[in-house]
Ligand code: ADP
């Protein structure tokens with residue numbers, strides 16, 4: 001079997017089979033970050049993300065934005081757990097022919113994000129490679145009561161999304177602000193049942209919540225915030241790299257949230273969690289259509 005036929009998620013489930021984890025691991029493979037026992041009231045969060053030249057960025061975008069993106073995608077995953085990032089290590093693959101100034105710029109980008117979110121850059125590794133590769137690992141923390149997994153969506157929950165979706169490849173994917181502030185507001189003030197960040201597209205990532213929670217959902221086309229950069233609704237819900245938060249809260253919490261949301265960042269209620277499995281779109285003409293939760297394919 002070759003990887004293209006197997007697919008990313010079957011590959012990951014092959015990797016995760018037959019692994020004996022210590023009792024300290026609350027959540028291993030399968031969420032936006034691993035969750036590990038820490039203190040009486042908090043867990044450690046641990047996650048990494050890799051960016052490869054010509055796949056996730058072009059060299060011509062400049063080092064600064066690339067460095068900024070490399071750390072921001074990690075912050076987004078920690079935010080999706082309800083936590084705060086604290087430390088990072090950076091592994092870098094760069095060609096010998098690259099100007100040192102370019103690497104300086106990558107680190108300017110990384111450091112700008114680190115400063116903004118108070119993350120300490122505490123190490124890394126450097127190798128030479130044909131294409132530029134940046135892999136950042138982040139260690140963070142979350143209060144136990146604030147942990148938001150993918151697996152706890154409940155029937156009747158309202159589904160919300162921050163910002164707008166689609167067309168991020170036109171530029172937003174390189175220059176976005178991870179929704180850490182918003183996520184912290186949510187978990188500190190509301191009972192968030194499930195949360196994920198949108199990296200592979202709304203349908204695919206909401207699909208992860210549904211799969212992990214063993215639930216279904218109805219999404220209302222007219223409620224989904226489609227970005228000006230997106231081609232249309234159908235591509236907006238499949239495009240990746242939006243780095244918005246999708247989360248579910250009870251109806252009661254949802255009503256309170258809509259009244260209290262203090263940010264300029266848009267907040268949209270896009271649908272509802274259902275007891276029966278399956279993802280459905282309620283089209284603008286009220287027709288209900290079953291839809292496959294697929295988005296960006298890595299292979
Ligand atoms: P995200 O999009 O939130 O970064 P991914 O889709 O990359 O998450 O990964 C899903 C889950 O699979 C995560 O828990 C991640 O840690 C795990 N994972 C991905 N690749 C590997 C790998 N090569 N080895 C072990 N775990 C992996």
Ligand code: MG
Nearest residue numbers: 032077197199
């Ligand atoms: Mg994620």
